[in-house]
Amino acid sequence: MKxxxxxxxxxxxxxxxxxxxxxxxxxxxxxYFSLFKMNSYTDEKIFVGLSHYVRIxxxxxxxxxxxxxxxxxxxxxxxxxxxxxxxxxxxxxxxTGRLRNFYRNVLFMPSLISVTAVGLLWYFIxxxxxxxxxxxxxxxxxxNLTHAWLAEPxxxxxxxxxxxxxQYTGYIMVLILVAIQKIPQELFEAAxxxxxxxxxxxxxxxxxxxxxxxxxxxxxxxxxAFKLFTEIYVMTMGGPYNTTQVLGTYLYQSAFMxxxxxxxxxxxxxxxxxxxxASIIQIRMAKSGKG
Amino acid sequence: MKxxxxxxxxxxxxxxxxxxxxxxxxxxxxxxxxxTEPAEVAEPTAEDPIxxxxxxxxxxxxxxGFFNDMAREYETANPGIIIDVQxxxxxxxxxxxxxxxxxxxxxxxxxxxPGEFTxxxxxAGKVMDLTDVMMKDNYIDNYVASQMEPFTVDxxxxxxxxxxxxxxxxxxxxxxxxxxxEIPETWEEFVSVCxxxxxxxIVPIAFGNQAPWAxxxxxxxxxxxxxxxxxxxxxxxxxxxxxxxxxxxxxxxxERIVPxxxxxxxxxxxxxxxxxxxxxxAAMMYIEIVEIPEITRNGPAEIQDNYGVFEFPEYVGxxxxxxxxxxxPEGFVVSNTTKHxxxxxxxxxxITGKEVGLKEANAVGWLNGAKGIAKKGEISDxxxxxxxxxxxxxxxxxxxxxxxHAKVTNEYLTDLQMLIDGLLTPQExxxxxxxxATEVTSEF
Numbered sequence: 001m002k003x004x005x006x007x008x009x010x011x012x013x014x015x016x017x018x019x020x021x022x023x024x025x026x027x028x029x030x031x032y033f034s035l036f037k038m039n040s041y042t043d044e045k046i047f048v049g050l051s052h053y054v055r056i057x058x059x060x061x062x063x064x065x066x067x068x069x070x071x072x073x074x075x076x077x078x079x080x081x082x083x084x085x086x087x088x089x090x091x092x093x094x095x096t097g098r099l100r101n102f103y104r105n106v107l108f109m110p111s112l113i114s115v116t117a118v119g120l121l122w123y124f125i126x127x128x129x130x131x132x133x134x135x136x137x138x139x140x141x142x143x144n145l146t147h148a149w150l151a152e153p154x155x156x157x158x159x160x161x162x163x164x165x166x167q168y169t170g171y172i173m174v175l176i177l178v179a180i181q182k183i184p185q186e187l188f189e190a191a192x193x194x195x196x197x198x199x200x201x202x203x204x205x206x207x208x209x210x211x212x213x214x215x216x217x218x219x220x221x222x223x224x225a226f227k228l229f230t231e232i233y234v235m236t237m238g239g240p241y242n243t244t245q246v247l248g249t250y251l252y253q254s255a256f257m258x259x260x261x262x263x264x265x266x267x268x269x270x271x272x273x274x275x276x277x278a279s280i281i282q283i284r285m286a287k288s289g290k291g
Numbered sequence: 292m293k294x295x296x297x298x299x300x301x302x303x304x305x306x307x308x309x310x311x312x313x314x315x316x317x318x319x320x321x322x323x324x325x326x327t328e329p330a331e332v333a334e335p336t337a338e339d340p341i342x343x344x345x346x347x348x349x350x351x352x353x354x355x356g357f358f359n360d361m362a363r364e365y366e367t368a369n370p371g372i373i374i375d376v377q378x379x380x381x382x383x384x385x386x387x388x389x390x391x392x393x394x395x396x397x398x399x400x401x402x403x404x405p406g407e408f409t410x411x412x413x414x415a416g417k418v419m420d421l422t423d424v425m426m427k428d429n430y431i432d433n434y435v436a437s438q439m440e441p442f443t444v445d446x447x448x449x450x451x452x453x454x455x456x457x458x459x460x461x462x463x464x465x466x467x468x469x470x471x472x473e474i475p476e477t478w479e480e481f482v483s484v485c486x487x488x489x490x491x492x493i494v495p496i497a498f499g500n501q502a503p504w505a506x507x508x509x510x511x512x513x514x515x516x517x518x519x520x521x522x523x524x525x526x527x528x529x530x531x532x533x534x535x536x537x538x539x540x541x542x543x544x545x546e547r548i549v550p551x552x553x554x555x556x557x558x559x560x561x562x563x564x565x566x567x568x569x570x571x572x573a574a575m576m577y578i579e580i581v582e583i584p585e586i587t588r589n590g591p592a593e594i595q596d597n598y599g600v601f602e603f604p605e606y607v608g609x610x611x612x613x614x615x616x617x618x619x620p621e622g623f624v625v626s627n628t629t630k631h632x633x634x635x636x637x638x639x640x641x642i643t644g645k646e647v648g649l650k651e652a653n654a655v656g657w658l659n660g661a662k663g664i665a666k667k668g669e670i671s672d673x674x675x676x677x678x679x680x681x682x683x684x685x686x687x688x689x690x691x692x693x694x695x696h697a698k699v700t701n702e703y704l705t706d707l708q709m710l711i712d713g714l715l716t717p718q719e720x721x722x723x724x725x726x727x728a729t730e731v732t733s734e735f
Contacts (some may be wrong), residue, residue, distance in 0.1 A: 258697050
């Protein structure tokens with residue numbers, strides 16, 4: 001066999017096979033399974049057509065989950081990308097001086113801890129009786145602000161979101177720091193000669209030059225928001241009464257607690273559609289950013 | 292040449308699709324057609340040992356250590372058998388057992404909760420029918436009869452207890468004296484005891500409902516005492532009839548004691564609530580008899596001689612048999628897909644038998660279902676007395692959460708959390724439960 005120009009695809013065949021087997025085939029299979037009623041311990045499958053999808057759109061818990069994922073995504077983008085950028089700019093500025101690396105490391109540290117450990121840590125911080133947070137609030141005279149952080153339906157999901165911001169803002173900040181450090185020094189010098197102050201330099205030199213990175217980090221946080229699972233699983237299991245349920249945990253519970261593999265597959269298809277669409281939109285935006 | 296390559300690609304792709312698609316169907320084909328029939332296996336020898344997988348649900352050192360010790364002793368007595376002991380904790384167990392039972396790596400002998408939790412596996416053909424084994428030479432007479440009933444489904448026997456259990460109240464004697472109250476005999480008295488404790492500035496009941504199975508024990512008991520017989524039709528996934536007005540009454544009665552729980556019940560785990568009770572932060576707690584050894588081992592010195600137990604008070608005018616006790620044994624069953632049925636059954640008999648039972652009573656403070664263990668003097672006094680509560684009960688009522696279909700249980704427990712927070716009325720809870728129960732009946 002001769003390897004001519006037209007045989008280029010032979011070189012990518014191994015990769016295609018691997019990705020096909022482990023990514024694309026399961027995705028198609030998952031869609032196929034969503035049309036059946038089945039559980040994990042029998043081989044019996046009953047065809048139910050699209051009825052799982054009809055049910056999803058009537059399912060209150062699904063909407064709660066979706067709302068929680070969206071809330072998580074919005075807050076994460078604002079806090080992690082927004083605040084992360086501000087922190088990165090501050091660290092790169094002259095204000096931090098010799099402590100620059102110290103600040104960077106301290107802020108980056110939480111993202112190195114495993115989510116499960118962080119979840120347990122915060123579970124204890126949030127504990128209404130012996131937790132640090134309520135004790136602190138009581139100490140400084142804000143007793144009326146104490147809550148059963150993970151058990152009150154209006155507070156619980158925000159408590160978990162807050163924990164994630166604590167964990168990941170530093171990570172996003174470091175990504176942005178790298179982008180800032182890649183900006184040519186001449187641009188700053190030129191701005192200084194023009195008499196720009198710190199804020200003006202940030203707005204007109206740094207931000208336009210790290211646009212690509214801001215888009216990338218937004219994609220990461222939004223997709224991360226829809227893949228959310230461990231935090232919820234460790235801290236509340238979706239409770240109290242499903243108010244902290246997200247798509248990931250709802251999928252898991254449907255599959256392994258309620259024996260509804262097919263319904264869980266249908267939820268998975270929805271998650272896939274959302275993240276896939278989000279990626280496409282953001283890739284498009286990233287391209288337009290170049291032009 | 293090009294055509295050949297494309298063909299190759301297509302073949303490989305189709306093959307990979309086929310292979311992945313077959314994954315789930317394979318184990319079925321590999322099963323023996325009649326697995327109670329001993330498969331043709333050579334006698335196990337030390338050179339060619341047989342490995343039995345044994346799955347229980349207590350990863351904590353004390354219990355896991357005990358089962359490991361028992362497994363090692365069995366290996367010593369039976370050369371050629373290796374027992375692979377695995378443990379998964381309570382809540383994850385409920386999820387993971389379903390996954391492992393779907394594979395051909397299913398454990399040969401495994402833990403389960405009798406009732407609907409197990410029945411679905413029986414319906415799926417995953418649990419071995421042990422009727423013949425139990426009836427042969429009346430082997431079943433080695434067990435306490437009342438404790439074998441839960442493992443009998445449609446006249447067939449599927450397992451045996453690893454520990455018997457029942458739900459009782461523990462109370463702090465000093466706090467009771469302080470408030471000037473006595474052990475309540477009836478539900479009305481119980482509510483009034485709560486009132487008086489509360490008036491004396493004592494938290495009446497410790498309660499942790501973060502994992503809402505905790506509330507199901509209250510409701511399971513109240514349902515049984517108030518509704519009576521119709522609970523069986525209600526919990527049966529094929530019938531699911533919650534129309535009896537008693538179900539609403541039970542929740543209304545429950546609402547009366549909600550104000551007497553500690554604060555933030557939904558934020559506290561059951562084990563945390565028990566810690567609080569042991570630290571004398573509340574007067575009473577509704578716990579399982581199997582938790583008593585926990586108090587003996589880990590409770591502070593002050594609580595040891597300062598607590599007593601009483602049974603759930605009688606509900607005067609209730610339709611149910613007031614002598615019944617909420618509490619079901621937990622047990623072991625044999626997998627229907629085991630490759631070594633004979634050896635698995637032998638190990639099952641050993642681990643649920645008297646020899647292990649005696650050691651279990653003394654090592655961890657649990658009683659299994661074997662006859663002749665609960666003798667005064669041979670086991671600790673408190674274990675003996677509490678066991679008498681179980682044996683003297685008019686009968687046992689299954690835990691609400693493992694007695695019903697998973698979906699109905701979920702709706703019920705979620706709604707009960709909302710009821711405690713005052714977001715749903717008793718009628719609304721039962722309406723929601725009925726809706727899901729009706730939905731579930733369509734699957735049968």
